[in-house]
Structures are given as C-alpha cells and as structure tokens.
Amino acid sequence: MKAAIITYHRALNYGSALQAYALNHYLRTKGVEAYTIDYSSEGQRATYTFYEKGHGIMTLARNTFTFLYSKSLQKKRQRFEKFITYNIPLIGTEVFANKKIQNEMDVFICGSDQIWNGNTIDFTPHYLLDFVMDNDKCCSYAPSIGTLQQTQATQEAYRKHIKRFRQISVRESSGSSYLSQIIDEDVETVLDPVFLLDGEEWRRVASSECEKEGDYVLCYFIGDVKGMREFALRLGEFYHCRIYVILLNLRDVFCFKRKALYEAGPAEFVNLIDHARCVCTNSFHAISFSIILKKDFWVFVNNKKITSTEVHPQTRIIDLTESVGLSDRVLDPDEWQSVELGKPICFQDVYKKLNPLRVRSKEFIQRILENGKSV
Template identity: 30%
Template sequence: MEMNKSEKKIGIVTMTSGENYGNKLQNYAVQEVIKKLGFLPETLINTTVKGFDLPEAELSLIQKLKPLYILMALKIRINKILLIKNEGDQIIKSIIWKVRNREKIKEVKLLKKEVFSNFFKSKIRSSDFTISSNNIPFEKIEEFEYFFCGSDQIWNPFYPQNSMIDFICFAPEAKRIAYAPSFGVDHIPEYKKVFYKEWLSEISSLSVREEQGAKIIRELTGREAEVLVDPTLMLSRDEWLSIASKPEFKIEGEYIFTYFLGNKTNEYDDYIKSLADLHSYKIVNLLEIREFDYYSAGPQEFIYLINNASLVCTDSFHGAVFSIILKSNFIVFDRKEGKHSMGSRQQTLLKKFNLEDRFFEAVSTSGKYNQTNFEGSEDIILREQNITWAFLKKALKF
C-alpha cells in the first residue's frame, strides 16, 4: 500500500553539535518547511569529527613558518584559551580572571550546553541513529524519500567536520536536494576542489544561500545553482515569536543587544559603548562569557532578545536575518575567521533587502544607527518565499 505524503520522511543533513543560535534555529526552520510540504522531517545526527585526513595543503610548510602566520595563529589560540572576545582585553587580566572564575566558567558552559540540548530535544525531530563519514547505516537510509542538505555553513571547507556526508553522498543521486547551504567563505582550497566538484555534480537539485556560493559551483562544475533565502525567512514573525522565551535574567530599561561570533575590535567596542552612553542604554553581550547570565541564554531567548532590543549590533548572518524578520534596528559589522572573510553572506542578504546602509562603515558615516528602513521587506520576503517554494516543489516532483 502506498504511503501518504505525511508518512514519507525527508532527512535533514546539517550540523547537529555545538551551541550556535543560528544553526539551531535554521534547523528548526528547515524542519517546519518540510512539514508545510506535507512530509515528515527527521534531522540526522551527524557525528563526523574529522572529514578529511589530508593535510592543509593550502598553506605550505614555508608559509606556516612565516612570523606573520605564527603570530596570527598564536593570537587566535590565546584568545580561545583565555576567552578573550574584545581586542582591548589585556592578557594578564584575562589570565587572572579565568583562574579566579574557573568553576563558574565550567558551570555556565555546562548550563549553556544543557539549554541547547533541551531545545534540540524538544523542538527538533531527530533520528534514532547516528551517521558519519566512517559509519553509514544504509538500512536506515532506505527509509527516507529524500534528503535535504542545508542550511547553514555545512559546505565550509575550513570546518574540520566537513565531509561527503554534507553532500548526501550516502544516498541515491535522485534523493539529494541541496536546500540553501552555505560555503561561508569565498573560495575552496585547492586540495578540496576535486572532491567538491564530484560531490556537487551528483546532487540532483542544487541551491545555495549566497551569490558567492553559486559562483563557486559554476566555476567548479559549470552548473547553475538557485540562490535561495535562508530557511529562517520562510517562517513569519508571528511563528518565531510563538516559540520565543523571555530570559530569566532581568534587563532594566532599553538595551543594545550584541551578538559577535568573531572578536570585537576596539573601534567596534568604543562605538557601541558611545551609543549606549548617549541613550543610557544597557548593553547585553550575548557571547561574552564574563557576563554569566547572558551567556547561558538559549535559542528561544535569542529570539526574544532581538525582538525587544533598541538596537542589534552583530557580525553574524543570523543576527542580521532575525533583525530583519523581527524588524529590529541593527548594524552589521565585518567578521573574519583567521584570514578568511565571512562577509559574502551578509552582502547577499543586505543587498537582497536593500539594506546595505546597515553595514557599520555606512552607519558610522551617516549616523543613522537607529533608522533601519524596513519598507518593502515583507514584499521581498514573500517574493523570496515563493521562489523557494517553487524550487522545493520542483525538486520533490510535485
């Protein structure tokens, strides 16, 4: 007997570990999109730790021995160990603070992990099995009608867990659908190009989240990939607010919400503090572990905090996305990871919504930090949603 569509499963391949707000919320959004298409979503628990056993051939040994590279690598390592988020933090003070607060740091990190785990368990329908580049349960794979890989930076070649799993190579080609995945960077290292070319060529329905990603695919394979909006934009403001939660900590008065995945420069930090002083705003730094209460907030509190902020300052793609969805004033700051620019995602997003004046460089010149023009944003979202629905229905052979 033929199954109803609602009984047919679509597997979601995305990053399932870690405590990243955008990652968890886009996972939830993809799930809800699949439900609206009449299928049963199931996120595969991907346990791949190291996808490539090849050396980082992009940098030769000679390059790695250059003083500039050594200093950059050392700075990144020290910042990570000492939990330094701001350029102005002094190393000695950071060491002393970390030693004095080591038990509290451990407690807060465990609490945050628990909060994210609870969100995943309560809001995401996941598989009762795991998959990795070294362990593919083919008998389970046969239960799925299709697989979506995406969204988020699952195709970022500089992530250690990046592997063939992220391209659904374990399933028949006809079942592989790329739903707005991101490369996160503007180029693929030479030693991975041969793999990416093969894996991308075998995906039956191909889309990406950024124009730069479409360019990478075109150069590698000659194929044209549809550029779709992030899945979080497929849900309405009301749908997101229906799962938002007010944090347990109290915020007196209006506040600036900061969400920086990279380090804040002195320039950025001084600018944000000057705005807070000017308007007597409090600053809620979500990813500053030194601010223990804020640091342990979960994905549902993240939505609430953006929705109620007087201003959002972020270098995060999803920080900007949720500011647009919730119509909160925002500024986007440049972000780099090591030597790799992460700006292509924000550029595509702000260009699409005619909001390029929200980049820090433009705002600091115009002075219009609290004048985000959302006129037309709802029409743009509706248009992009229709493009996405058309792509997915074609991919699923509606």
C-alpha cells in the same frame, strides 16, 4: 513523504541550531515527515568541548573564565540540548549504511550553514551526501561554502558528489557562481532557512527565561571589528538604555558598561532580539532575526567595499543586506563614527524586497518535494 536532513545542528552556535530547526519545521508544515540526521563530525565535537585543549596563554585565559562561570555556561549548553531535543526530530546515523532505512526516505537534503566549506574542522564528505545510495534522492537547500578559497581536494569532492544532485541550491550568490563553474551545473541561490518562518512562528519557540526589562541595546560579537564595541556604547548613550552582550568573547568580560549574558540558548537568543531596542553585531544570523522580527540593527564588517565576487567570509552579510535594501546598515572601521543614529529602518520597504525572495525559496523546496515524490 519522508525526508532526511544533514546539517550542523549540534554546533554550540545560535545560527546553526536555529537554521536546523527552521528547515525541519518548515518541511513538517508541508506534510513531510522530516528528520535531521543526528550526526556531528569528530572535528565539530572537538571544537565545542567545554574546556579548550592547548597550552597557550589565551587557552589558559579562556579555560579560567570557563571555570569561573561554569554553572552559567553549563546552563547555556543545557538550553541548546533542550532546544534540539524538543524541537528537532532526529534520526540516528545508522541511516548512513542501512539500505532499508535509506529506501524509506524519499529525499535526502543537505541543509544550511557552512557544511560545504572544506576549510572548516567540521567538514566531512557526509555533508555532501556521500553515503546516499540513490542519486535521485540527493538535494540541497541553502548550504554555504563559506569562502571561495577551497582546496583542490574539496573542489574534486564537489565535482564527485554534488553533480549527482537533482536539485542544487546554496545560500550566497557568490557561492552559487563559484559552484556553478566547478560542477558545470546551474546552482540556485535561496534564503537561509530561518527566513522560511515569519516573526510569529519564531515567537512561538522563543523563551523568556533570559528576558530583560525595559529598553536595551543587544550586542552579539563574534571576534572583533575595529570600532564595533565603541559604537555599541554610543548606541546605549543615544537611546538612554542599558547595553547587554551575549557573551562569546573575552573582550566583553571586563567592559562594565556592557552587561554580559552567559546563559542564553537558541530560544532565548530569539527572544532577546525580539525585545531589543536595537541590535549591534557582526553576526549574519543576528541581523537575519533582526529583519524577521523587525528590529533596528547595525552590522559591522571589516571592509564594506568588498564585493560578493571576492574571497571573503563576510560576503553573506553584504549579499543579504544588499538584497533587501539595507546596505546603509552595514558599517566598517572607516565610517562608524560619522553614521546618523536616529533614522529607523523602514521594514515595509525591506519586506517588499524580501517577500519575493521568500517565495522563490519556498518554490525551490516545493520542487524538491515534487521530485522526491516521483523517485
């Protein structure tokens, strides 16, 4: 059978590229001729331009940095492009309007990432399969709405398009409850696609081109959480090892106690986590790969007390860590100074909780495929 997936595979973002690969690859291991639609919205392309547009002082600072490190940053972009080209089979956007091509597909799948978040600049109704002519072919696997604060227009789009789907799932339990109420349909919660593959499968696509020798703490910081960077320095002292940070933020350029990594693409990102002594981050996918590759980690959120039913984008981190018994690895600005560093994660206990979730997620995909065969 043949499947077409739509997701954020072209975002210059590690999680986006890796989850896109994971779903496509997993379907192919099941004998599906899977393709990812090579579509990115105008807003997404504008977000990931090499130089930012604008006239503010921070735009000037970031563009100056980009100019100074242009060779390394271009190398990173090339590695993203190489990863997509060699690892994700693509189909062109002619599928949007070509009835013949659509008839050749047995199923269309909304993939993961925040493709259902109407508040992002990336979003368009294409990510709700508005172009698919046959409702029976519409399904979703683990998309995220990102936040529970969606506009009335986005909610109406959910009702119009998602109610057509034969199989509906999302990535977070909070999003599942929210969507179920809006569309008056059952919405399942499944794991992010990266969990469909095990550690050995991920090691086969990892690249050692940015590999570092010896023990190190790996940092990947998105924005800022109070205490996060200070805690990373504390980890380096505790383990008596170097600290590397995959550069995403100007805050990390001038901290000479952390060595910046400029050139890592998706395959290098996996390898850097795999060889780290410990990971310090506020990234959902950094902790996801830490769990998959069985690496100790600490993850920061702005407020650990926020529950999965409240409106906050960090719920995906809280939902995931709670589901596998790792809530004690989540830190916020009120508690990072008092945490005990020496206790390692017991991954045997983690996998006792993770494996049933994996089975359930794979069973959901099997139902998608069985329904696709019956269409």
